[in-house]
Amino acid sequence: MRTKLFILFAVFFGLFSTSAQNTADCAEKLSIFAELAKTKNYGEETYQHLQYLRKNCPTTGSAIYFYGERVINFRIDNAKSPADKEKEVRDFLLLQEEYLKHFPDKAKSIDVKKAMALFENNSGNPEEVYQLLDKAFKNDRAEFKNAKALYVYFEIFVNDFEANKKGIQLQDVFNKYDLISDKIDEEQKEVSEALDILIQKEEAGTELNDKEKRAKENNQINLDAFETIRTSMDAKIAQLATCERLIPFLGGSFEEKKGDAEWLKRAADRLDKKGCSSDPLFSKISDALHALNPTAESAYNLGVSFYTKKNTAKALEYFNQAADLQKDNTKKANVYYTIARNIYGSSNKVQAKTYLEKALAAKPSFGEAYVFLAQLYANSANDCGNDPFEKRAIYWLAASTARKAGTANGNAAAASYDKLAPTKTEIFNSGRAGQTISFKCWVGRSVTVPNL
Template identity: 80%
Template sequence: MKTKVIILFAFTLVTFNGFAQSAANCAEKLSIFAEMAKTKNYGEETYKQLQELRKDCPSFDKAIYIYGERTINFRIDNAKTPADKEKEVRDFIKLQEEFKTNFPAKALGIEVKKAMVLFENNSGTSDEVYQLLDTAFKNDKDNFSNPKALYVYFEIYVNDFEANKNGIKLQDVFTKYDQISDKIDEEEKVVSDALDVLLQKEESGTELTDKEKIAKKNHQINLDAFETIHSSMDAKIAQLATCERLIPFLGASFDENKGDAEWLKRAADRLDKKGCSSDPLFSKISDALHSLNPTAESAYNLGVSFYTKKNTTKALEYFNQSAELQKDNTKKANVYYTIARSIYGTGNKVQARAYAEKALAAKPSFGEAHVYIALLYANSANDCGNDPFEKRAIYWLAAQTARKAGTTSGNEAASSYDKLAPSKQEIFNSGRAGQSICFKCWVGKCVTVPNL
């Protein structure tokens, strides 16, 4: 018995020493590999280190796969032939699968990564890309947040419909559009809510930390990306969902779905977005929805219905009711923005600005409202100011306002307004550099002439 215990102890000691030595070897190899990757040295020696780690230490540390992804991406970008690129793309996919096998809880969004490396490098087939994205959307939706991937997922589906592939029907396209749009809305809300916190902190006079400034910039970039993707999806489906096709299609399904609030909501939204709200079917659907379940959405649809009938008083009543009922700040901001643009527009700039500001009060990151207020100012150049210099000075105010949006469209608008404002030579000739110009018209704001 004593001999058996000694043998067992000796075996355990040898095994433990083996594991310890193996861990030490893995740590040393990873240290060398990580140092190479950190300095962006992605040459053959770095790749050799990665291959050894994948073979000998696959479950040692997730850093193997994080730095490994960068290494193989470099090889993909610098592949000399299509065959070489294809080989590296497939190696990237294999690396992701190894990551998922060894670190299943940390390997998030893997299917999306695999799909996009295929798509962006023209590898594989559209069916292969779609299947990966479809699997991710159905099984790992929380980690499917890549704006471009969401658009590719939708685009391939629409292309298959147009090519009469896989038995896809028009209603299937609408359903897919709704599902992906809802996901984009979710992601936009997460980003815009985070941005709102930072914007409100700035508004209170508290300076953001360096980390918060970077986060603010990233949030604005992401919001811009989601806005672009949403617009691209709308443009894609616009080619399919014409009023001529939508009205008979939805009209034929109305009786079957008039008790389904979700169907009525989707149908009303689709008709509204396509500019089909003047058709009696839109009023019919909106009335049915409001009677079935009075909500912010149904009140909004009735507002649109009355607006198309040129009854702005009733339209404003229902739009305001919709805004008051809204619990989602993004949707509330959209309603107020609709009032600003559609009910008042440039005909009543005071009220238009007031409702645009209500949109910003509900959602500080609602950049479109800043851009619209800037447009109202720019359109008042001939109505404000005592002389030509002052009249054109309002473009500085318009530019400042547009830049608050923090979006591409805001910056582009600001740049165009800057070009319309007085030039440096005109500022010099006027002798008003650094002075304040106040607009006594409806604008009621002041702007400082830039110093030379």
């Protein structure tokens, strides 16, 4: 009996020692692999470490898969033939599946990553890409945050409709557009709110730390990306949803759907975006929606309806009502911007400025509002200032305002205004470097002449 117990203990101890040794070896291998990857050494040595870890130590750490993506992407980018690239792309997909298997709590957006690896490397086929994106959108919508992937998802669906595949109808395209557009709204709101907090902190005079500066820059990039995707989606659907096609299509469903608030909202929004709001159907739908369920959206649609009829007083009444009812700050800001741009515009700069400031109070990251306000300032060069130097000094105010937009459009506008402002030679000759110039016209702002 003692002999048997001794043998059993020896076997157990041996297994334990082997397991401990394997764990130590795996940890060492992962440490070496991670250090190589951190220095962007994605060559053959690093790849062999990755393959060893995948085979022998798959659960040692999620860093295997985090850095593994970079290594395999490097191999995809440097593949010597289409066949080699295809092999590496498929290995990338396999790596994602392994990640999900061993670290299900950490693996995010796996199907989106797989789909975009296929799409961006011309691998697989559109149907394979679509099925992965469709699965991700339906099963993991919260983590579907890739703007480009959202567009690819929509584009493939529209292409199938145009090719008469899968029995897809025009209404199906609209439904898909609405679903993806809602997702873009959600992502833009989340990013915009985070950006607004940072902008408000800066405007309060608190300097952002390095982490916050990176967050601000990334949020601005993401906002631009989602706006670009929305514009691309609108352009795609614009070819399908002309007023000539939309009006009879929606008009034919009105009687059946006039009690469906969601359908009425979507229909009114679609007609408005396509520039069909002058058609009587838009008024008909807007009236039905407001009577059924008075909301910020229904009030806004009635504002649009009256605006197209050139009844600006009623339009303003409903637009203000829409802004008052609106709980979403981004949408509230858009209503105020619509009033500034369409009701007042350049003909009443004072009121336009008032509503632009309301828009920016609701959404400090509203780039378009800054750009339009800058344009109003620039257009007043001949109306403000006591002499030619002061009149052109307003371009400094226009440039700084446009630059606050933080967008490519805003930066381009700022650059053009800078060119119209007084030159260094003119500043020197004026003797006004460092002085403050106040604009006592409608602008009510001031600028400091740059020091030389």
